[in-house]
Amino acid sequence: MSRRIRPTPVDSAIRRAIATSTGQGLFGILGISATDPAANWVIKYTSPLYGGEYPPAPRAVGAAARTALHISTATDFTWGTGCYVSPVIYPFSGAIYGRCGIVAKFDPKDWNIFDASSPLNVDLYMQWVDWQPLKPLLMLTVHANLANQYLRNSFRETFNVDCVVFPPDEVNPHYTRHSTHRWLAVSDWASPGRLQKGKLSGRFSDPKLVVVVAEDFEKVRGGLGRRTLIGPQAVPFNPPVTPADLVMAHRSGQIVTVSP
Amino acid sequence: MSRDALLAADVIARLLRPGALDGDAEDAALHLAGIEERLRSSHKGDGLRLMGDDVPVTAGDLPPEGWIWLLENLSAKDSEPSYQILDELYRQYPDQLLRLRFVDASISHPAVGERYATAIGQLRERRRVSLSQLPPSWPRNWLLAQINPEAEHTSASRFEDRAGAVAEISLYLVQVGTEEAFAILAGLMHETSEITAPAREQIDTVISASRESGVRWTTVPGFDE
Numbered sequence: 001m002s003r004r005i006r007p008t009p010v011d012s013a014i015r016r017a018i019a020t021s022t023g024q025g026l027f028g029i030l031g032i033s034a035t036d037p038a039a040n041w042v043i044k045y046t047s048p049l050y051g052g053e054y055p056p057a058p059r060a061v062g063a064a065a066r067t068a069l070h071i072s073t074a075t076d077f078t079w080g081t082g083c084y085v086s087p088v089i090y091p092f093s094g095a096i097y098g099r100c101g102i103v104a105k106f107d108p109k110d111w112n113i114f115d116a117s118s119p120l121n122v123d124l125y126m127q128w129v130d131w132q133p134l135k136p137l138l139m140l141t142v143h144a145n146l147a148n149q150y151l152r153n154s155f156r157e158t159f160n161v162d163c164v165v166f167p168p169d170e171v172n173p174h175y176t177r178h179s180t181h182r183w184l185a186v187s188d189w190a191s192p193g194r195l196q197k198g199k200l201s202g203r204f205s206d207p208k209l210v211v212v213v214a215e216d217f218e219k220v221r222g223g224l225g226r227r228t229l230i231g232p233q234a235v236p237f238n239p240p241v242t243p244a245d246l247v248m249a250h251r252s253g254q255i256v257t258v259s260p
Numbered sequence: 261m262s263r264d265a266l267l268a269a270d271v272i273a274r275l276l277r278p279g280a281l282d283g284d285a286e287d288a289a290l291h292l293a294g295i296e297e298r299l300r301s302s303h304k305g306d307g308l309r310l311m312g313d314d315v316p317v318t319a320g321d322l323p324p325e326g327w328i329w330l331l332e333n334l335s336a337k338d339s340e341p342s343y344q345i346l347d348e349l350y351r352q353y354p355d356q357l358l359r360l361r362f363v364d365a366s367i368s369h370p371a372v373g374e375r376y377a378t379a380i381g382q383l384r385e386r387r388r389v390s391l392s393q394l395p396p397s398w399p400r401n402w403l404l405a406q407i408n409p410e411a412e413h414t415s416a417s418r419f420e421d422r423a424g425a426v427a428e429i430s431l432y433l434v435q436v437g438t439e440e441a442f443a444i445l446a447g448l449m450h451e452t453s454e455i456t457a458p459a460r461e462q463i464d465t466v467i468s469a470s471r472e473s474g475v476r477w478t479t480v481p482g483f484d485e
Binding site: 002003004005006007008009011073075131132133134137138141143146147150154158190191193194197198199 | 325328329332333335355356357358360361364367368370372373431432434435436437438439440442466470473474475476477479480
């Protein structure tokens with residue numbers, strides 16, 4: 001029902017690419033073992049306005065929206081509508097988006113994965129875009145964000161992609177590395193082949209505020225980068241905080257404060 | 261959904277615009293989730309109602325991004341949007357990308373999928389299902405209104421305008437590319453009215469280009485020969 005079925009000449013190649021990434025599994029793509037204590041954990045950063053109390057008191061305004069991680073519907077997100085997180089093995093990669101790191105558990109077993117950190121796979125996506133009947137409209141519209149969101153959602157719906165792995169597209173030399181870090185755009189499904197567009201994600205459990213980073217950032221280079229306003233002048237952080245530390249803190253209900 | 265709630269949703273629409281908040285898009289998205297929660301809880305779990313005479317909403321109540329957010333976000337618990345609102349939106353926004361997203365959203369409601377399941381099954385059995393035999397949906401009704409000038413909601417009266425309008429929406433449906441969209445297109449392909457000729461030619465062109473590149477359309481009901 002409501003599945004996108006229009007075929008293109010690159011569909012088979014895309015399905016093979018997804019099968020390969022899915023066969024590797026998310027942990028394989030990330031280069032970690034499934035037994036790594038941090039493997040099944042993600043982190044999502046937000047501002048203290050929303051993340052300062054997570055989960056919030058039951059009667060707080062908008063409390064239900066913070067009982068889980070949310071699905072982002074904003075039109076300018078890299079891979080369309082989805083729940084955006086970093087694997088906790090990159091504990092500070094998303095800190096450019098806010099001081100509060102919300103840690104949650106997940107299980108990516110059986111996820112269909114599209115690895116957009118592979119240039120070959122990105123090229124397949126571009127070829128798929130070439131075969132869209134309204135490509136000229138979608139490429140030339142003034143509403144670039146609406147068009148890109150539409151294309152990426154359609155792609156993920158067509159190929160039932162549960163998770164897109166992609167390199168950060170906003171960077172900071174100390175926190176966020178394009179070449180080595182990976183972020184995830186995770187799909188929730190409203191029905192087979194149709195993304196859930198809004199509401200809470202059912203993919204992650206037990207989200208808690210675990211990290212507070214004593215740093216603030218400023219957009220630079222037209223939003224391509226984020227400049228630290230306080231520090232750090234060099235990594236590692238002092239004292240060093242490992243992904244396993246954050247998992248332990250989640251379990252014990254502690255909040256870890258990280259200073260530059 | 262009450263008019264007040266819809267007007268409150270204007271806040272949502274503004275939040276969808278990049279840079280609308282001082283903070284980041286993540287914050288905006290979370291803020292949005294909170295507003296949605298409050299909107300829905302104000303309706304005591306009955307779902308949002310966007311159809312019926314008692315819902316005095318108009319296309320102008322939300323900016324287009326807000327409508328797209330709202331229409332794409334409707335679940336089985338929510339009513340389908342009224343065809344009148346969709347007519348208004350389509351008429352009010354000639355921008356092709358907005359129209360594409362309105363068309364897509366109009367047939368993405370779960371109720372449309374349920375209504376079309378039988379017809380899609382018939383098409384898969386290679387049975388012919390005309391546009392008028394298909395269950396109601398906004399694009400199907402809109403197309404019938406263009407093909408039959410006596411029908412209500414005919415937005416353009418000149419033959420050439422209506423033929424162009426039919427061709428335009430047919431391209432949106434090809435782009436949407438869902439089973440329901442192709443069921444409507446299959447119905448359109450069986451229309452013999454001259455007014456559908458440019459649309460049928462356009463659809464043929466898209467499919468032929470794909471077939472010439474070795475693509476088999478075996479999975480597409482109504483286009484699988």
